[in-house]
Amino acid sequence: MPQAFAPLLRVLRRHHEPAVVQTVRSTAAAVVSYVIALRLSSEPAPLTAPLTALLVVQVTLYSTLTTGIRRVNSVVAGVLLAIGFSALVGLTWWSLGLIILASLVVGRLVKAGEFVPEVAISAMLVLGVTRVADTAWDRVLETLIGAAVGLLFNVLFVPPVWVGPASEAITDLAGRMRALLVHISAELGDHTPVEKAAARLHEARRLDNDIAQVDAALRQAEDSLRLNPRVREGLLFRLVLRTGLDTLEICAVVLRVSCRTLTDLAKTRPADPLLAPDIARALQELYAHTAVAVESFAQLITAQVSANAEDAEARLTEELNTARLSRDRLAILLLDQVRAHPGEWQLHGALLAEADRVLDELGVEKRSERLMEELDRHSREQRERHAQLHRLTGRLRTARPGGRRTPGGE
Structure with missing residues (x-):
């Protein structure tokens, strides 16, 4: 019997390791976002929410705050493109190529940065499961749910120190x-x-x-x-x-x-x-x-x-x-x-x-x-x-109607 519980004991001993903590956080964020999306979305299997949560939950809090917005922009842009394509043409070989091209271009326009490929990835995933325009907007809701859960997890449950x-x-x-x-x-x-x-x-x-x-x-x-x-x-x-x-x-x-x-x-x-x-x-x-x-x-x-x-x-x-x-x-x-x-x-x-x-x-x-x-x-x-911040604050004060300085400094 002790040998049967050996793997579990090893996991418990390693529960403080960053890789283990990050794995648990990502899994929990995906599950929570899926449960919330089940209640708020009309889709029977709102998988876009846990997908977005996994993408948003970064390894560190700093990377989440610095790249989270660009990642959300990329996912939302991809979902919106998929909505338009699903309402017009659906999924074919040429529409797939066209949506990939459009996604990469739009990714540059929305300044997704290093997450430009995720615009195309999100668009393809949504286009593959979204054939009806009436249900496509649920994907936007699921995306926002997953993004919000991912960001909250990184704020409330601070990522591990590496x-x-x-x-x-x-x-x-x-x-x-x-x-x-x-x-x-x-x-x-x-x-x-x-x-x-x-x-x-x-x-x-x-x-x-x-x-x-x-x-x-x-x-x-x-x-x-x-x-x-x-x-x-x-x-x-x-x-x-x-x-x-x-x-x-x-x-x-x-x-x-x-x-x-x-x-x-x-x-x-x-x-x-x-x-x-x-x-x-x-x-x-x-x-x-x-x-x-x-x-x-x-x-x-x-x-x-x-x-x-x-x-x-x-x-x-x-x-x-x-x-x-x-x-x-x-x-x-x-x-x-x-x-x-x-x-x-x-x-x-x-x-x-x-x-x-x-x-x-x-x-x-x-x-x-x-x-x-x-x-x-x-x-x-x-x-x-700080000097740049002080100069900017001074300019804003000077620009106010009541903030003008007199020649005497009064």
């Missing part, structure tokens, strides 16, 4: 960057064919796709924090995650350049190890501490509890200090290597410069500086918006 999935995506990205550093370190002391070095370069290039996916998750999290009454410091959370991802993106680019440098170095040493044994050990030690620092940095920017943040910051500072000591030892060894092999000084110098850039980007001081710059930029934007 910070958790975004934090997990950032942590996974840092884990893949650490794995790349570990793979590179494992090959430094041995003979590395060009093909193997190029494989690491391709692995570094795949980080670009990972960053794009993390950026999409972060944008969703940023929208979920905006205008959300359950979040007190939404701006700070957004900026911490965004600046943190920017840092990891820079580090990923530098790691890709380092892999390019190692690949070029492998071409110059087709039968020998990439580096001398002492240099290889020093670079392995540097990359090992850098890998832990990358992971600690991700834990720092995604920590939601101050104690966890303090521990992550202390661990990050310790690893960076140790990595810089390893970097200094590596610089001394590379200097001797350059004297022995002056033709490779550019590649060795590039490895050192790239390591310096990663350590600098991961530094706590750099992170605080970048965060303060973003906070200042946001404050300036807010002041500019």
